[in-house]
Amino acid sequence: MANxxxxxxxxxxEKRYSMRDxxxxxxxxxxxxxxxxxxxxxxxxxxxxxxxxxxKHHRVGNRTAYACQVCGNHIYPLAGTIFEKSSxxxxxxxxxxxxxxxxxxxxxxxQIQRETGVTYKTAWRIFKQVRSLLSDSDLQLxxxxxxxxxxxxGGVRKFGRGRPMRGDKKKTPVVAIVQRKGKVIAKxxxxxxxxxxxxxxxxxxxxxxxxYTDEFPTYDGIPNIRIKGGTGGTRANFKHFRIKxxxxxxxRDGHIHTNSVEGLWSLIKRGIxxxxxxxxxxxxQSYLDEYCFRYNRRHEGNQQFKAILVRASRA
Numbered sequence: 001m002a003n004x005x006x007x008x009x010x011x012x013x014e015k016r017y018s019m020r021d022x023x024x025x026x027x028x029x030x031x032x033x034x035x036x037x038x039x040x041x042x043x044x045x046x047x048x049x050x051x052x053x054x055x056k057h058h059r060v061g062n063r064t065a066y067a068c069q070v071c072g073n074h075i076y077p078l079a080g081t082i083f084e085k086s087s088x089x090x091x092x093x094x095x096x097x098x099x100x101x102x103x104x105x106x107x108x109x110x111q112i113q114r115e116t117g118v119t120y121k122t123a124w125r126i127f128k129q130v131r132s133l134l135s136d137s138d139l140q141l142x143x144x145x146x147x148x149x150x151x152x153x154g155g156v157r158k159f160g161r162g163r164p165m166r167g168d169k170k171k172t173p174v175v176a177i178v179q180r181k182g183k184v185i186a187k188x189x190x191x192x193x194x195x196x197x198x199x200x201x202x203x204x205x206x207x208x209x210x211x212y213t214d215e216f217p218t219y220d221g222i223p224n225i226r227i228k229g230g231t232g233g234t235r236a237n238f239k240h241f242r243i244k245x246x247x248x249x250x251x252r253d254g255h256i257h258t259n260s261v262e263g264l265w266s267l268i269k270r271g272i273x274x275x276x277x278x279x280x281x282x283x284x285q286s287y288l289d290e291y292c293f294r295y296n297r298r299h300e301g302n303q304q305f306k307a308i309l310v311r312a313s314r315a
Contacts, residue, residue, distance in 0.1 A: 011301040011302065012301065015299075015300060015301030015302065015303050016301055016302055017098075017102075017301070017302035017303055017305060017306070018302070019098075022094075022095070022098050022305075026091055026094050028091060029089055029090040029091055030059075032090035032091055032093070032094050033059075033064055033077060033078075033090060034059075035309070035313075036077040036078065036081070036083070036090075036312075036313050037066060037077040039309075039310065039313035040077055040313060040314075040315070041057065041066075041075070041077075043056070044056045044057045044058065044066060045057075046066075046068075046075055048068040048070065048071060048073050048075075049073060050068065050071050050073035051068065051070050051071040051073065053068075053070055055068055055069055055070050056069050057069065057075055060074065064076060064077065064078050079315060080315030081312060081313065081314070081315055082129040082130065082132070082133065082312055083312070088118060088122055088126065092116050092118060092126070093126060093312075094309070095112075095115075095116065096112050096116075096123070096126045096127065096130065097130055097305060097308045097309060097312065098305045099111075099112070100127070100130060100290070100305075100308060101294070101302065101303075101304035101305035101306075101307070101308050102302050102304070102305060103294075104267075104271075104294065105267070105270065105271035105274060105275055106271050106272075106275040106276065106287075106290065106291070107275065108275050108276060109123035109124040109126075109127055110123070112126065112127070128283075128286070130308065130312070131286040131287065131289060131290050132286060133308065133311040133312055134286075134289045134290050134292075134293040134308070134311070135286075135289045135293075136183075136185065136289070136292060136293065136296060139183060139185050139204060139296075140204060140206065141177060141179040141182065141183060141184075141185065141204050141205055141206065141209075142179065142182065142206055143179065143205065143206045143208070143209035143210070144206075144208075144209055144210055145179070145180045145209065145210045145211075145212065146177055146178060146179050146180065146205055146209055146210070146211055146212070147177070147178045147180065147211075147212045147213070147257075147258045147259075147260050147261040148175070148176070148177050148178075148197075148201070148211060148212070148213050148219065148258075148261065149175075149176055149213065149214065149258050149261040149262065149265070150173060150174065150175045150176075150192045150197070150216065150218075151173075151174050151176075151265050151269075152171035152172065152173055152174070153171060153172050153174055153188075153269070153272075153279075153284060154170065154171055154172050154278070154279070154280075154281060154284070156170060172188050172281045172284055173188070173189050173190070173191055173192045173196075174186060174187065174188050174189065174284070174288065175187055175189050175192070175196070175197055175200060176261050176264055176265070177200065177201070177204050177205060177261075178260045178261040178264055180260050181260075183295075183296040184261075184264055184292050184295050184296060185200070185204050185292060186264070186268070186288040186291070186292050187200055187285070187288070188281070188284050188285045188288060192216070192218055193218060194218055194221060197218055197219075198221070198225055201222070201225060201236075201238075202225065202227060202236070205236075205238070207227060207234075207236040207237055207238070208236070208237045208238070208239075209238060209239075210238075210239045210240075210241065211238050211239065211240050211241070212241050212242070212243065212256060212257065212258055213240070213241075213242055213243075213258065214242065214243055214244070214245050214258055215242055215243070215244050215245065215246060219240070219242070222238050222240045223238055223239070223240050225238060241255075241256045242256070243256050243257055243258060264291075264295065267291065267295070268288065268291045271291060272287060293307075293308075
């Protein structure tokens with residue numbers, strides 16, 4: 001087969017968004033502000049709080065305000081967003097979000113500091129604010145097959161390897177629910193008891209789904225879970241299969257395994273360890289949200305940046 005000299009792109013053309021595309025669409029702060037305005041008030045048409053008319057608003061000089069063409073009352077696209085009262089350039093904010101949406105394993109605040117010239121404190125705050133938008137806390141995994149697993153992050157376990165002993169607060173338990181070939185949810189929890197894990201299953205897993213887990217005793221009662229909890233309510237009718245990792249078993253009958261959720265753990269742990277090195281329990285959930293956000297949009301290519309922008313535009 002003849003080689004035409006072109007490099008094969010694994011991302012479809014319609015899902016590509018290169019640095020050149022970014023700079024063409026957002027050459028300066030004015031373009032960024034106009035984008036935010038259009039997201040909240042398309043074509044500048046907004047209801048005026050003063051005159052009561054829905055009319056066009058026009059940019060006021062170099063200010064981040066738009067004035068009603070009837071009475072001159074101002075609206076502010078940045079009000080109520082993560083950009084409000086920030087002295088950092090809007091393009092720097094947008095560039096940071098572009099990098100977050102273009103990488104698979106994350107990007108550090110030190111990298112933004114080096115590339116944009118802002119202080120480390122500013123770069124860290126930008127990422128902290130952006131991560132606060134990335135939670136999919138109400139996500140419903142539509143099944144029909146999901147995998148559930150738990151892991152522990154941070155610190156060093158007392159007395160060797162394995163699950164932390166009761167009362168060991170060095171490690172933070174994390175539970176993940178993965179829809180096969182679909183979306184994921186990961187939550188830092190207080191412990192790995194039924195009281196912590198079963199509410200997550202009720203909230204995020206569709207009744208009647210097939211659930212795959214390992215042999216951890218907490219999962220024993222999954223077939224008996226009721227939608228409203230306790231002894232009342234309707235039985236969720238989950239079908240439960242287990243794999244015995246302790247016996248060296250990792251796949252059985254071709255479909256009984258937890259490889260999908262194990263792959264998620266690998267992505268998160270290697271990403272945090274390689275990019276951020278360590279994360280405190282206080283901020284762990286926001287980092288989990290970041291990785292799950294990208295995982296859930298992995299088929300969108302570089303358009304993940306636009307998904308972040310849409311959330312950042314909301315007041």
